[in-house]
Amino acid sequence: MTGFALGVPGPAQADTTFSAKIDFGTATTVPVTGHTLDYGQPYAARTGPHQGSGLTYGWVGMDSATPLDLTGNGRDRGSAEPDRLLATFLHMQLPASSPGVKTPGRWEIAVPDGTYAVTVAVGDRTSLDSAHAIQVEDQNAVDGFVPTDSGRYQTRTVEPTVSDGRLTLSPRGGTNTKLAHVSIAPVTGADTRPAVRAVTPANTASGVSPTGSVVADLRLTGAGVDAATLSGGTVTLKESATGTTVAAHVVTSGGGDVINVSPTAGLQPGTRYRLSVTSGVKDLDGKAFLSWSSVFTTGSAGGGGSVAFEKVASGATGRSFTSVLKGPDGRLYAATLDGYVMRWTIASDGTLGNAQTISTVRTDATARNLPGAPNRTIIGMAFDPASTASAPVLWITSNTMYPGGTPNEPDWSSSIAKLSGPDLGTYTEVVSHLPRSVKDHETNSLAFGPDGALYVSQGANNAMGAADPVWGNRPERLLSAAVLRLDPAKLPASGPLDVRTESPGSYDPFAANAPLTLYATGVRNAFDLVWHSNGHLYTPTNGSAAGGNTPATPSPLPASCTRRTDVGASGAYTGPSVPALTGVGTAETDYVFDVKKNRYYGHPNPSRCEWVLAGGNPTAGADPFEVTGYPSGTRADRNLDLSGMYDAGLHASADGVIEYRGDAFGGALKGKLLVVRYSSGQDIEIFGVDTQGRLSPPTVGTTGLTGFQQPLDVTEDTAKGNLYVTELGASRITLLRPKATSAQE
Structure with missing residues (x-):
């Protein structure tokens, strides 16, 4: 996704x-x-x-x-x-x-x-x-x-x-x-064929978690892998000693740039496995992949401790669910990839019933003849603070739906809207013409902050800051790859706020009293964001796979350098000057950012005078979040908030996030961050949060928080401590109920 x-x-x-x-x-x-x-x-x-x-x-x-x-x-x-x-x-x-x-x-x-x-x-x-x-x-x-x-x-x-x-x-x-x-x-013609670049876990790796999945990082010559060619026949995972095939789902990401092999029932601990990718896998141009083979050995099963959940079928199935949250009316709401909002009553045991399908977004798309109508992708959902049980008002993000395949989604086609009235049947567009990529980077999630403003995660248009053919050669826009802040009190009295920043638009987020502004920049593709009770804003963010391009600092510096978000604190921007990188050979990890106002988080954007990818390469030794393709001595951007960057795991696709607020497990989980990993982990990892808001290294392998099928989002019913997880790969919402462990008995 x-x-x-x-x-x-x-x-x-x-x-x-x-x-x-x-x-x-x-x-x-x-x-x-x-x-x-x-x-x-x-x-x-x-x-x-x-x-x-x-x-x-x-x-x-x-x-x-x-x-x-x-x-x-x-x-x-x-x-x-x-x-x-x-x-x-x-x-x-x-x-x-x-x-x-x-x-x-x-x-x-x-x-x-x-x-x-x-x-x-x-x-x-x-x-x-x-x-x-x-x-x-x-x-x-x-x-x-x-x-x-x-x-x-x-x-x-x-x-x-x-x-x-x-x-x-x-x-x-x-x-x-x-x-x-x-x-x-x-191999004749190898330079024109796609291939596996590397796998996670790497060849001969040991101690691999039995509950995760195997992710192949791809080296593409076209727009992406053809998902229709991914099957148990073209990509296999087998026990090396016996040749027994592991039942698994074989899928790609929304961007078509990885191959993900997800065992349906987990792997055996202490066992050797072989991954094979055959030439039966093809890209969207019909070119066959070079073959690949690698092995790894699993470690112990993990689990245990004082926190454990039991998985239960919630009763919600049959849709491509994206985001999920509990409403002020006590019902559970979920958005879908194709523009529906679903809601259910929550039974005393946590299961869902009385499903209601709300088609307001699709109806509006058809009425206005929007691209791809009636389909629209809803990711962001946030209830207005003024909502009541009898009159909920739901803010959403609405994007053209990318169904996979050849990418060609129109730029400036994302929006923010409100659903209100009986059965949320009234559609009111609030913000129009937000940027979006040709694939699945778009206007993602929403969260109301303690100041009453709406915070928005806006995806990047490309891989590593400079245009590249895999992402349609679309450059970054002034509002892309950022966390945006919308002040509802400053919205126009009627009609949506048009925020297109390039001709024929003229929106200026730096203007006095601008309703939509840049809160933090360089946030590549954050699916979700959460305001913690400690006052910090956390957002899991997808880093790029290998192969992207980065921009070079021009000389002289462009006019955009006079309007960086840190000019007020740091004065005029003068550097560092960095070279462009083409086809960066290493992948970024995924992150959780502790987002602070006017700080930078590593994804370059030339339209904002941001040139350095991640931590640069400041020394000859190992540096945090370094990019070894840069010459040694390449300093990070002066505004990089290195102290607010945490590692969520390579190829994790860190997506949904919540602060657990329930008192289950004797309060052992209260206040911690739960982060959903869609790709390599297919699980929920747990970050501890100290009194200064700093995150501890994540805990993985918790009983009940593993073995999902492309999970995207999570929410909590704080009344009972139950969790609800959307599993895009299984078209369902799974209920997780706290259960007693031996440590509690």
Whole structure:
């Protein structure tokens, strides 16, 4: 729903004249015709007999590029194995009882940067004492292969991309791995094909939560992955040892820029799993993805403690629910992706009944012939502070609906409106012509503040601040990527407030008495926001996936630099000057921001004289929220509120948020932030809040707060401490009821 953005660079095309075939054996081995010999020499230019011409290859340490001599680790099984390619091999990890070099090593060969089909073979005719593993670059080829009488060898092919001039094979994760032969060939046309860039969890990761999901970060050449090609046949998750397929939902984000594999019943603790993405996955232009394979091992199941919830079917199903909240009339309200507002009575046990469908927004869209009518996407919902049980007034955000596929949603097409009157049947547009992206970044949530103003989370138009083709080359606007503040007392007496800031519009949020102003900037794509009882405004925010573009600081500085939100506090803006980045190679994490007035939170916007992504790269060491694509010494924006930035998890898609206010669990949860993670976690994480409003690292794995299907939002019925979670992937609202734990009994 509120996915990540990324840029378009594809994998580098390999030099199509380069290929190699290596036969591993002893110093006296005569390699099979067409192959060159490796018998354990340190990495260097090869000049010996049967070692080709102009090739550089050999062995290095497991954790460094230091050349390693494994001469003596080769074996030849002779006539016991009639296939000469399999009869000879080399121990990558030699047991203590065998003659040779006991230090394990990796094998490398110098190759032009590019994408290759790499085929590896492991095994041994006369011995079954191995659990073979081969990692090729950042992918897995062989995992835990144990030979048997009926299967002595295993051969596998992967398609890794090399970017450092060396193709690397590692036995990490194996025991006494025996490498027989390798063939390397370029993948023709790889630079025009989409691919997996990286996965979370990464290849060979251990201690992975059994309750999360697997997310592949994509390297696109077009507008996004075709969701129709994602299935259990094209993307698989299996137990590595048994090959048992894990039942899972395979989906993408609203932006079409990730592949998310969500097990329907969680994973087993302490178990190895293999993710495979095949060429059956295609992008929206019909181009097949390069194949991918990786493995990871789960840790313990977690859970326990004094907080636990039980999941219960609420009775609300069959809609693409986005946001949810309890109304002043004691009923539960939920918005939908296609423009409905639903409401239910809440029974004494928390379940929902007497469903009512309110079509006011869709009716208005049809009457005004809005783009995509009658569909509209409602995310923001907030009841007016003056609402009563008999006369509720609901403020909403209304956006053109992005159904997925080729992105082309019109800019300046989002709005804020009020629903009032009997059954909320009266539609009153309050703010018109808010910006929006071509995909699913739009005008998101609403929250009334303690000052009576309405606070609005407005999404970014692109990935990392500069236009990119995946996001329709749409630039940031003056009001995008920000938390906005609307003062209802300053609204015009009649008609909506037109806030289009570019021709033919002329709205100026800096003007005296402007009703809609910039409260905080650089907030990339915040789905939700909440005013805590401590007076702080918190907003979970989606960071970008890898591949986006950032803007360069122009010289001279533009006129927008005289109207930054921090000019009053810090004076005229003079820098720093930063270079543009294209196809940023690393993803941003997701955040929870402790939002403060007139501060900046890391998403560049040239129209506001904001140029630096996240924390920049100020030192040669590790820096908070750094962007290593910048040259070392690149300072963060002077207005960055680093102390108000908290890590919600890579590819989390941190979305809905509440402050838990009930007294359940003896008050153990009261005052804490509950943040919904739509993507990699598919759960609700819990942040502690101290007396200064600072957040502690999140707690995950709480019983009852895991195993959702693309959850988006959460709300609390404070009377009972029950939670209601919208699950977009399951078209339902799930009820969570506090339950006693052993710690409470």
